[in-house]
Amino acid sequence: MEEKILRIFAKHKNTHVSGEDISRELGVSRTSIWKHIEALRGVGYEIEATPHLGYKLMARPDRLIPEELKEGLKTKFLGKKILCYKSLDSTNDTAYNLAENGEREGTVVIAERQRKGKGRQGRHWASPPGGIYLSCxxxxxxxxxxxAKITLVAAVAVAASVRKVAGVPAMIKWPNDIxxxxxxxxxxxxxxxxxxxRVEFLIVGIGVNVDTPAGSLPKGATSLAKESGASPSKVALAKKILENLEHYIGIFRKEGFSKVRDEWHHYSATIGHHVKINCHDGKIEGQALDVDNDGALVVRLDTGFQRRILSGDVVIAH
Amino acid sequence: MEEKILRIFAKHKNTHVSGEDISRELGVSRTSIWKHIEALRGVGYEIEATPHLGYKLMARPDRLIPEELKEGLKTKFLGKKILCYKSLDSTNDTAYNLAENGEREGTVVIAERQRKGKGRQGRHWASPPGGIYLSCxxxxxxxxxxxAKITLVAAVAVAASVRKVAGVPAMIKWPNDIxxxxxxxxxxxxxxxxxxxRVEFLIVGIGVNVDTPAGSLPKGATSLAKESGASPSKVALAKKILENLEHYIGIFRKEGFSKVRDEWHHYSATIGHHVKINCHDGKIEGQALDVDNDGALVVRLDTGFQRRILSGDVVIAH
Incomplete structure (x- = not known):
């Protein structure tokens, strides 16, 4: 019902609409409309109520709630169902449990903060309010x-979205950081x-520091707000990420990884640099040459040999 | 307490032991001992009770219950904790859920039948009573x-166990059948x-048709009882499988896959044969030459080219 009321506000931009008109259009009582208006105010919508004129939507909240995320979302399957939480232990864990119980492809879990956000290799991912935490x-x-290639495809989608919405020069550090x-x-x-x-299902989890307070971020991390000097819209960015993710996954499926790889190169912070990598079997150093068609990082070791790295933590020398 | 009583019976093989003696040794009342004796009878132990002489263990059941499986199990970590069920939907699903909730390495889930036994690629695995269904x-x-290599390692462990306990010429069909x-x-x-x-955890599920009634097996399947003309002990076989699995996994971890691969070749029903394979990207035919160090099947196609197959259903020509 809240979504229907918002749609009526959208039709009456910058003007008032009477409770009676809303009530007639939706076929529910004016008292019921008033309760839904209160609910919308509760999640952050500023709605003015003027005697004789009615309601007017003054401001929409930048909150990761279904009413905002679904509004104008241009995807075919990704995010057609979005489950939104103020707080979760881990959006990946929630999405994983849903998928195990048969949840269909495209469903997205979003939280405004995570209590036990996860990073690679069992690490912690700081997830205070002010970020986007979403899992597909x-x-x-x-x-x-x-x-491994899906992670690179997702990295391209995130980098492109961050550049577009926040206007900052986002780069991809192999394999999974922006x-x-x-x-x-x-x-x-x-x-x-x-x-x-055979993969039964994948959970692609994406964490973005949008306007995360500097004090709640770990060393070496930053936020889009800090780097852009503005406050990018979390809603706009989350939607753009879903749209781009669907777009690049579509290219990956139809045309293969090599088509996305070109774009990956364009955003890469790794290729061409001297890197130190902690691998399973020790440390290596060399020049990052390329990402191959398996998603592996190709490194020319300082000894002259080339090696394909499928897994590891990279430090880029500058 | 049942396990303790069985241990006392083991010390008094082929003789009677009085309820009073058991009660004194375990520090519980004779009524309590009688109740535990009844519980043991309930799961299939034949226990004779003779006035003035006491109890005598006449026969142990061939049932997949902790008292039987733990008795003399020679493993260091595998099966130190065994969860036994008369019936489960799927031992793999139960073990998977346990592992997701932090259950440690080595825990084993066993069922005497499965209601929704799983095969590869989302297929069904017929799991009537008379089989062993275990997941590690x-x-x-x-x-x-x-x-993929772990599956081959497990196949070696199962083939060796079946040969030893049932005395039948078990062979391995790449990748996962005996x-x-x-x-x-x-x-x-x-x-x-x-x-x-990075693998967080693995569930290795093993299904064995031991003395499964012929009518409840699908086409192309057989049971150890049918092939051996005897009734192999499910308990002895389950224990041998756990022991061999731990053994070969140990070799794999310490010395690498190539050490287990030799043994795999010894049992292989695939290598050297003309095979038809349904792969992701179509059907191929050729001579199965080898399994390489990645666990892939190396096939010389009828066109002369060699191909490495990581996934597929094999039909062996004879």
Whole structure:
């Protein structure tokens, strides 16, 4: 019902609309309309009520709630169902549980903060209010070894979205971070349930520091607000991320990873730089040359040999 | 308490032991001992009670219950905790849920039947009474692409166990079936929760048709009882599988897959044969040459080209 009322406000931009008109259009009592107006005010909508004139929407909240996220979202399957939370332990865990219970591809879980936000390799991801924490359920027909590419595809989608909405020079650090001026502003955590040769489902989790207070961010991290000097809309950015993610996943599925890889290169903060990498089997150093068609980082070691790295923590030398 | 009483019976093999003696040794009343004796009878122990002489254990049941499975189990970590069920939807699903909630490596889930037994690729695995359905929680420090090798390692463990306990010529059909005279007698389903480059946990599920009634098996399947003309002990086989699985996983971890691969070749029903394979991207035919160090099947196509197959359904020509 709240969504229907907002749609009526959208039709009456900058003017008042009477409670009686709303009540007639939606076929419910004026008392009921008043209760829904109160509910909208409760989540942050500024709605003026003037005697004889009626209600007028003065301001929409920048909150990750269904009414805002669904408004004008240009996707075909991603985010057609969005579950929004003020606070969750981990959006990835909630999405994973849903997927295990058969939730369909495209469903998105969003939280305004996480109590136990997760990073790669079992690490913590600081998730205070002011960020976007969203997880998407995907059911691609791929093998587990291809999942690394989905993370790179998601990184392209996030970098492009951040550039567009916040106007900052977002770069991708292989494999899963988005940097602004060498500081971490977003991260991606892809988790799967799989058999040895078949992915059952994927959870692509994306965390973005939007206007996160500086004091609540770990060392080496930054926020879009700090880097842009403005306060980017969380709602606009979350929607753009979903739209871009669907777009690039579509390219990946139809045309293969190589088509997305070009764009990845365009945003890469890693290629061409001297890197130190902590791998499973020790530390290596060398020049990051490329990402290959498996999503592996190709490094020319200081010894002259080339190596393909599928997993590791990278430090970029500048 | 039942386990303690069985241990006392084990010390008094083929003789009677009085209720008073048991009661004194365990420090509980004779009425309580009588109740536990009744409980043991309830799960299939034949216990004779003779006035003035006491109790005598006449026969142990061949049932997948903790008292039987833990007795003399020679493992260090696998099956130190065993959860036994008369019936479950799927031992893999139960083990998966436990692992998600932090259950440690080595815990085993066993059922005497499954209501929704799972095979590869979302298929059904017929799981009537008379079989062994067990799932092991493993937490190896490996990447998802290495999981295929764990299935092959498990296949070696199962084939060796079946040969030892049932005395039948068990062979391994790549990737995950155990055949006897070209009919399926056991299957392995490995599932994982993973990040793109790190396995969080693995569930290795093993189904064995032991003395499954012929009428309840699908076409192309057989049971160990049918092939051996005897009734192999489910308890002895389940224990041997756990022991061998721990053994071969140990070799895999310490010395690498190549050490287990030799044994795999020894049992292989695939290598050297002409095979038809349904893969992701179509059907191929050729000569199965080898399994490589990634666990992939190497096939020389009829066109002369070689191909590495990581995933597919194999039909062996004879």
């Amino acid at each position: 359920i995907l059911r691609p027909d791929i093998e587990p070894k291809e999942v 940097l602004i001026k060498q500081k971490k502003a977003c991260g991606i955590l892809t988790e799967m349930k799989a058999e040895q040769d | 929680i493993l937490r190896p420090d490996i990447e998802p692409k290495e999981v 055949l006897i005279k070209q009919k399926k007698a056991c299957g392995i389903l490995t599932e994982m929760k993973a990040e793109q480059d």
